Amino acid sequence: MELERSGAGTWIPRRGTPPIARAEGCTLYDVEGGEWLDMTASFGVACLGHCDPAVVKAVQDQAAKVMASPIGLYTEARAELLGKLSQILPGDLNHVFLCNSGTEAIEAGIKFARLKNGRRGIVSLKGSFHGRTLGALSVTWNPKIRKPFEPILGDGAFASPGDIDQLNELITEETSIFIAEPVQGEGGVNVLDAEYLQAAERICREKGVVFMLDEIQTGFGRTGTMFAHSEMGLSPDLMAMAKGLGGGFPMGGLAYTPGIHEALSPGVHGSTFGGNPLACAVGSAVIDVLVEEDIPARAAKMGDLLRSKAAAALKDNPKVREIRGKGLMFGVDLREKSAKYLGALTAEHNVIALPAGQTVLRMLPALTVTEDEIDRAVAAIADVLS
Ligand SMILES: Cc1ncc(COP(=O)(O)O)c(C=O)c1O
Structure with a gap:
């Protein structure tokens, strides 16, 4: 408990919240019996709610079979997941590199693009967030997060x-990759214009640039379709996935076209834990529930x-x-900073929400x-902003 209380020094602990002991659906239960309405699904990962029975069963069953x-070597669990992914991945995203987080999927994307066209330049968007390792950081906009570590990959715009x-x-002809989120999450819940992204794709095609979409936050039903870009008329060469794919279990993946696949060869990239049977079993369970219960349509509604x-x-x-x-x-953009209202939601209403940028109060609840939970969250927001 001492180490937990003193913290890593890289984040601000929420004061006054006793340690969480268990969770179910959108509710977190602390060690003192308190209940917290989690309108974040833990950064959007617990897409089916905390401890969804299908996810729990997949972990338990697979843990007793083979975890590593x-x-x-082929594994039954990985073959099953890749089969299910092939049913839901749009366009000709026929290949998948499995990893353990969103950032790792971005890193792989930047590397694969370099292998594809031998160039170094990177273009991403103001407001973007793609992760915090040095490669991903070079395409993450927020100067507060990025500047202390510069120079990073360079050649970025x-x-x-x-x-x-x-x-x-x-x-330009020197650009290797363009990368964007269809809806910017951390940057402020900014829904990007489909025509703008279509133009970006067209420019990439004309200049031999790899067109990559980051669906780490938007994917697996979050925006009302399995992947946000499918209804925007886009066909990325690379698509990063994570968060919802694991339903709360850490995993990520990068999907890509045959055109990218042909530029790869054994040994160019790798991961010790990527595609491990336990993560794959959970991913399969999540996809089954998403598809069978048409959860993306439910998320839209x-x-x-x-x-x-x-x-x-x-x-x-x-x-x-x-x-x-x-x-x-979901985001409520305020005319002032959101931090104090987020604190009040937790302290006064036991509701957990997230910031996005400086002024946006964000919610990414379980799909x-x-x-009733929506009503409670809305009443709490209205109260703290009153
Ligand atoms: C759009 C987007 N890209 C990348 C990341 C980084 O993913 P991870 O934290 O799993 O490494 C995040 C995380 O919030 C994200 O929202």
Whole structure:
């Protein structure tokens, strides 16, 4: 407990919350019997809710069979997951590199693009977040997160979303990869314009640049379809996945086209834990539930409900600039910093939400969130902003 209390020094512990002992659905239970409404699904990972029975069973069953297997040997669990992924991955994203987190998927993407076209330049977007390791950091916009570690990969540029002329200038014959989130999560729940991303894809094709989408936060039903970009008329060469794929278990993956696959050869990249049988079994269980219960459609419906209830409750509230999002990516953009209101949600209402940028109060609840939980969250937001 001493080490936990003193912290790693890299994040601010939430004061006054006793340690969490267990969780179910959208509820966290602490060691003192307190209950917390988790409207974050732990950064969006517990997409089916905490301790979904199918996820728990997959962990228990697979743990008793085989948890670790050398990457070069086929495993039943990995074959099953790759089969299920092939059913849901859009376009010709026919190949998958499995890893353990979102950041690792981004790193792999940057490396694979270099192998594909032999170039070094990178273009990403203002407001983007792609992770915190040195490669991923070089495409992450927030200067507070990135600047202390510069120079990083170099040859990077950040374009302003919406400005196609500028994009045309920034993406050149020296650019290796362009990368974007269809809906920027950490940057402020900014839903990107489909036409802008279509233009980005077109420019990439014209100039031989790899077009990559980061669906780490948006993927696996979060925005109301299995992957956010499918309904935007886009066909990425590379797509990063993580968060929802593991339903709470750490895992990530990079999906890519045959055109990228042909540039790879054995040994160019690897991961000790990537594609381990335990993670794969969980991924399969998550995909089964998402597909069988059409959870993405449910996320679309509940997201609309959340936004409309919030709009009604916050109507005429002078602190609110905009309510936005897609599916169950939800943000309330305030005219001031959101930190104190996030603190009040926790301290006064036992509701856990997230920041996005400086001013956005963000929620990424489990895709199984109930109307009652939405009502409680909206009432709490309205109260702290009153
Ligand atoms: C869009 C996006 N990309 C990348 C990452 C990094 O993923 P991870 O924390 O799993 O490494 C995140 C995490 O929040 C994210 O939201």
